[in-house]
Amino acid sequence: MIRVLAIFFLIAGSTNLVEVDEKVIARQGKVSFFSYTSVEDIKAENNQVLSVIDLDQKKIAVSMLMNAFIFEKALMREHFNESYLESDIYPKAVFEGEIIDFDRTITGEQTRIIKGVFAMHGKSKELEIKSKIEKKDNKYIVSGVFETLVKDYDINIPPLLAGNIAKSISVEFRFEYEPYED
Template sequence: MIRMLAVFLIALLSTSEIDTDGKVIARQGKVSFFSHTSVEDIKAENNQVLSVIDLKDGKIAVSMLMSAFIFEKALMREHFNESYIESDIYPKAIFEGVLVDFDPAVQGEQTRMAKGVFTMHGVSKSLEIKVKIENNTSGYVVSGSFETYVKDYDINIPPLLAGNIAKSISVDFRFEYEPYED
């Protein structure tokens, strides 16, 4: 599954005119989300997220399989994939953008904005996210969080279940990059 994601992301990046020199890759990035309502909390984590950064120009791409999210309850996972995200129709979420003013030579930590387009559930939206970029001896780590709205991605929540799912979802991510090798 990871290999399939890698092939997909490399194909995606090649269409974006990014070569593989000066790139770093995170093969097992982590994305989690949290929905809080008075009725119930819903949280899930996906540890099969692939991301590549072109160090020359700060371009970043992220691809994740929506069906790889793990929930506390199997029924939540089933509803998420079948009723809301429709992962059989929309199997991946993708972010393509740039790390604004990113300097790969800076050691330590820098805070920057990631600006780009996030596509999920067949809907593409411009997105700006404040990210922390750490450059240490083992490579780069990019992390951050943002809020998103269910309605922005045409996800239909049945009225009967509307009280169980928050209108705003908190998303956290962390990618640990290593040098990309063909």
């Protein structure tokens, strides 16, 4: 009887191992944004973005610290963090979503829609982002560009500076994923 129970638990335990979701991780993803106005262009880049994809569930999560954005001018960074994004109160932005019709067996490139919720500055917004997914060996590269509106995240821009900041911001991202190991 003990042998039968031991074999049962061994088989049950190995079944659970097969059902474990496979994940890939990007520890130093890149997110940049660009704001064009006739007065001044604002550009910033963040190379400390973390992202994980659950390949079996087709789920993706992204997390980034807002104060990790680097600007051409120190004053822009200061205004971004203190006046607009209030990074001390809202330190990070998060995206959680699903890669629609993703096929992990395709080697090479596929274009897919990533649908999910982006949360920043205490506000959440549903997004659909057309993305390019490249698979080479066991590595994935996910990249894309999308537009977002400043007003969607309750970012207050003083009327005096409204001409310096575009109402729509172009956001570009690129993540290089490798197999996740605990």
